[in-house]
Amino acid sequence: MDEDLQRRIGHNEVVFRDVNEGISRGRWPGEGAVPIAFRCECGEIGCSQMIELTAPEYERIRASSRRFFVASAHEIPEAETVVESHADYLIVEKRDVAARVAEETDPRS
Numbered sequence: 001m002d003e004d005l006q007r008r009i010g011h012n013e014v015v016f017r018d019v020n021e022g023i024s025r026g027r028w029p030g031e032g033a034v035p036i037a038f039r040c041e042c043g044e045i046g047c048s049q050m051i052e053l054t055a056p057e058y059e060r061i062r063a064s065s066r067r068f069f070v071a072s073a074h075e076i077p078e079a080e081t082v083v084e085s086h087a088d089y090l091i092v093e094k095r096d097v098a099a100r101v102a103e104e105t106d107p108r109s
């Protein structure tokens, strides 16, 4: 996969991470155990799949700038490695250029 494509995928995922950070901040206080619907963070522009995570699950993934969550089969094997499989979603970790983009743009770092 060429570097431009990897960079583009990285940027798309970063956009969805920003959207999800907004969703996470907007939740009602005290709703920690209630699942929240987040956007799938795959690199597909047209993807509108929602993934339900509780706030602690979301925070656990967000603790690493290279990690994103996507719906099953939405991973991009050329740019990321699946590190955890769950019933409704996968946790992926970026490699190479996509990892660099993810780290450089992490809103929490």
Ligand SMILES: [Zn+2]
Binding pocket: 040, 041, 042, 043, 044, 047, 048, 049, 070, 071, 074
């Ligand atoms: Zn997706």
